[in-house]
Amino acid sequence: MQVAGIWAPARATRAVAAAAGLIALLALQPEPARFSAVASVRVSHARALVLSEQARRYLILQYRSFPTEFMGCMIGEIHGNAVIVHRIAPADVDPKQSTETRVVPKQTCEDAGWTGTVGVIHSHPTGERCWYFFPGTRVATSDAQSFGRQPYPVDAIMCGDRVVWISRDMAQQQVRLVEAEAQPVDHSLRSGSRQ
Numbered sequence: 001m002q003v004a005g006i007w008a009p010a011r012a013t014r015a016v017a018a019a020a021g022l023i024a025l026l027a028l029q030p031e032p033a034r035f036s037a038v039a040s041v042r043v044s045h046a047r048a049l050v051l052s053e054q055a056r057r058y059l060i061l062q063y064r065s066f067p068t069e070f071m072g073c074m075i076g077e078i079h080g081n082a083v084i085v086h087r088i089a090p091a092d093v094d095p096k097q098s099t100e101t102r103v104v105p106k107q108t109c110e111d112a113g114w115t116g117t118v119g120v121i122h123s124h125p126t127g128e129r130c131w132y133f134f135p136g137t138r139v140a141t142s143d144a145q146s147f148g149r150q151p152y153p154v155d156a157i158m159c160g161d162r163v164v165w166i167s168r169d170m171a172q173q174q175v176r177l178v179e180a181e182a183q184p185v186d187h188s189l190r191s192g193s194r195q
């Protein structure tokens with residue numbers, strides 16, 4: 001007879017072993033092979049989302065240009081537990097499927113011709129409701145549910161001055177897009193701070 005308590009540590013050990021195996025595998029694989037199949041690359045505990053300057057500029061411009069939600073494929077790579085986004089490619093979205101509160105792509109980033117997608121980003125044009133769980137709860141929003149159906153290691157929401165993102169461990173984090181040099185710095189909202 002199996003004792004229920006045995007299962008949790010056994011699972012944890014296996015997860016750690018699997019993670020270590022994945023890291024070893026990533027280290028061994030040549031660069032171009034890493035992202036040929038997106039689903040094969042997963043980081044369960046991404047601790048940083050690093051956006052290139054180009055990615056930041058693109059997001060800010062898109063955000064300013066669209067009154068409805070837009071969607072992009074974050075193209076990049078994974079280093080340890082950091083997800084590095086080099087650039088944002090446009091997702092294939094039918095204009096009818098982009099409203100102020102939702103956006104649905106016509107096809108996946110891979111089918112749209114992009115390789116190396118580490119996650120999808122969409123915008124909330126009013127900068128509101130930028131969360132994957134309803135505040136103070138573990139109730140998943142539709143954004144968390146759609147992340148659950150995707151193969152990518154991370155997902156992100158563009159919220160104007162910040163990007164809220166989540167990795168497979170379902171820990172929501174955020175990164176500021178604009179470093180407010182000329183304005184008073186709010187240290188509670190530093191880049192990459194946990195929520």
Ligand SMILES: [Zn+2]
Pocket residue numbers: 122123124143157
């Ligand atoms: Zn959303």
